[in-house]
Amino acid sequence: MSIARRPPSRALPAEQQHALRRAERLCGWTLLWMSLVSALMYFAMGGSQAMKTALIEDLLSLVPPIAFLVASRFRRKGVDHEYITGRERAFDVNFLISAVALTGVGLALVYDGLHTLLSATRPVVGTVVVAGHVVWQGWVMMAALAVSAVPPIILGHKKLALAKQLSLKPLHTDADMGKADWMTAAAGIVGVAGIGFGLWWADAAAALVIAGSILHDGVSNLRGAVRDLHDARPQQLDRSDPDPLPARLCREIAALPWMEGCGVRLHEEGFHLSGIVLLGNRNLTAAQVEEVRAIAHAIDWRLDQIDVSLDTPA
Amino acid sequence: MAGFTPLFAPALATLFALSACDRYPRDADDLTAQAADAGMRVGASHDPPYVQVSADGGVTGVEAELVRRFADAHGYRVTWVPGGHDALMRDLERTRLHAVIGGHHRKSPWKPKVGWSRPLHQRATEDAPLPERQIALPPGQSQWHLAFDRHLVRHEGAQ
Numbered sequence: 001m002s003i004a005r006r007p008p009s010r011a012l013p014a015e016q017q018h019a020l021r022r023a024e025r026l027c028g029w030t031l032l033w034m035s036l037v038s039a040l041m042y043f044a045m046g047g048s049q050a051m052k053t054a055l056i057e058d059l060l061s062l063v064p065p066i067a068f069l070v071a072s073r074f075r076r077k078g079v080d081h082e083y084i085t086g087r088e089r090a091f092d093v094n095f096l097i098s099a100v101a102l103t104g105v106g107l108a109l110v111y112d113g114l115h116t117l118l119s120a121t122r123p124v125v126g127t128v129v130v131a132g133h134v135v136w137q138g139w140v141m142m143a144a145l146a147v148s149a150v151p152p153i154i155l156g157h158k159k160l161a162l163a164k165q166l167s168l169k170p171l172h173t174d175a176d177m178g179k180a181d182w183m184t185a186a187a188g189i190v191g192v193a194g195i196g197f198g199l200w201w202a203d204a205a206a207a208l209v210i211a212g213s214i215l216h217d218g219v220s221n222l223r224g225a226v227r228d229l230h231d232a233r234p235q236q237l238d239r240s241d242p243d244p245l246p247a248r249l250c251r252e253i254a255a256l257p258w259m260e261g262c263g264v265r266l267h268e269e270g271f272h273l274s275g276i277v278l279l280g281n282r283n284l285t286a287a288q289v290e291e292v293r294a295i296a297h298a299i300d301w302r303l304d305q306i307d308v309s310l311d312t313p314a
Numbered sequence: 315m316a317g318f319t320p321l322f323a324p325a326l327a328t329l330f331a332l333s334a335c336d337r338y339p340r341d342a343d344d345l346t347a348q349a350a351d352a353g354m355r356v357g358a359s360h361d362p363p364y365v366q367v368s369a370d371g372g373v374t375g376v377e378a379e380l381v382r383r384f385a386d387a388h389g390y391r392v393t394w395v396p397g398g399h400d401a402l403m404r405d406l407e408r409t410r411l412h413a414v415i416g417g418h419h420r421k422s423p424w425k426p427k428v429g430w431s432r433p434l435h436q437r438a439t440e441d442a443p444l445p446e447r448q449i450a451l452p453p454g455q456s457q458w459h460l461a462f463d464r465h466l467v468r469h470e471g472a473q
Contacts, residue, residue: 122342122409122454124429127463129473134432134464136339136456196339200454 006085006305008078009272013301016271019165024072026158027065027174033151034061034181044137044144051141053112053207054188057105057214058148061181064098064174071170075270088304091270092228095170099221102177106215109184113208122200125192138192145188152181164237167302168271169228172237173221180214231267245273245300252295253277258288263311272304278311339456343409346458353391356381357402357414364447365416367396377415377449380434384465403428406452413462414450428453432463432472 012020041055071094079086116123125138156178163171187206194202224239234243246266253262261280266273277292289308296306341347358378360367365375373394385392395402399417403424406414413431418424429451451459466472 121427122452124426124453125339125456125459126429127432127460129432129467132467134460134467136460138339138456195342195454196456198340198342198344198456200342 003081003084005079005081009086009088010297010301010304012271016166016301019162020072023159023162023166023168023171024069026155026162027068030065030151030155030174030178031062031069033155034058034065037148037151038062040144041148044140051145051188051192051203053109053211054145054148054184056108056112057181057184060101060105060108061152061177063101064094064170064177067094067097067101068170068174070094088269088272088274089229091168091170092225092268095173095221096225096229098170098173098177099218099225102173102180103215103218103222105177105180106211106218109207109211110215113204113211116204117201117208120200121204123195123203125195136196138196141192142189145185145192149182149185152178152185156182166271167237169221169224169237169268176217176221180210180217183210183213186210228268234266234268234273243268243273245302246275249277249296249299249303249306252299253279253292256291256295261311266303269304271302273302274305276307276309278309280311282310284308284310337457339460341457342454343452345409345412345452345455346461349388349390349412349458353393354381354385354412355393355395355410357395357397357406357411359397359399359402359414359417361416367416371396375416377434377447380466380470381413381415381449383469384462387465387469388461403450406450409452409455411452412458413452418448418450420446424450429455429459431459432466434466434470434472 011017038055038058041051041058045051045055068091071090075087075090077083077087115121125136125141127134128137128140129135130140156175159171159175159178163169163175184207187210188203191203191206194206220239224235227235234246235241236243246264249266250262250264253259253264258281259279260282263278264275265278266275277296279288279292281288292308293306296303356373358365358367358373361375363375364377365373366378367373371394373396378394382392384390395405395411399414402411402414405411407424407427414428431449431451434447434449449462451462463472
């Protein structure tokens, strides 16, 4: 008896490998830019609630790219005596962490917004001296918020394209976080502009409006991450529909002349879909098993570990 | 990213509109208008030599003079409200006062709750070792705060 290790996962096609490297570089850039933006926000913050939550959000938006870089590095180690089924699920854990971070941002925004509104706290927006002139700090805050919106817009757009190419959900969540970032910045600008109009509640109300959408994104991602870790039915990247790959695999196998009925049960593991093909053939041969695997691998690069087994009626 | 334009465009339009507006920023509770109509209510807690509150309720000292000069420059009447520091700060937080002078500490628990003027940079003495003096202002009153700070920087040597 021995502990059987799973064979190493399929290597990614050249195009996807290139995309993964680009995604890693993008995450590196995200860390750099969002750190700079967070520093800028800290110095321009003043007493604005929306500005403070925008800063919390910028700091939390560092979590998905860090988790992505760690997951990517961890995944590369592959199968060993400890991780006997490989490390393909590193990105699923990354997805969960990113979803928790996004939900955290939503909750923080809702809490702060409600607290400010219910306690009727007047935001403190003082003055700064620029080249000998006393200037309302709100202008500086709005400028900082506008600047802070630019990197997440550009990076988020690029990440979304890569997430589609790689069919990688944590990267999609990271892009969602980018969207949350610039939406919060836009809400912050509206809020600070509102303070300037004497509307003390504008700041918190603007933050609260955005908080709803971010919390919704966070919770749906969190639910997705949990269902993926439970090996639920694969879904498309945007979770709108079931992934069409299992049905396609089933169709292609069913077309084999020797087939006596088949079913597939696949789950997601990072980039890949793995699982089991259940056949009705009583006298299944090793050659037929190999033929099924070859079909699976020919259909799509995402189909990885396909086990073939007899479908025994319950 | 489709939502970018619909959200950002009004924000930018607002900004451009605001830069053309002369009464911007404004106060949340119209403290500037109140000062013009009913005078400034300024809290003062005894903090020699900057603020001295005498037994008859009179307030003197450099910070009291500074507030008076600001009021004169804008044509406001000053009503002094002598009292304990925390009670005055509570009133300031609720925007019942236009300013509070005296008794502030560098690590005041009131720091994030109320506004603060530009640092006055008065010289520290043996009696008053604080390196930096500031006057507490009500939160959320942007027009008032800006006018006060402009006076301090232009006429009182604040930084």
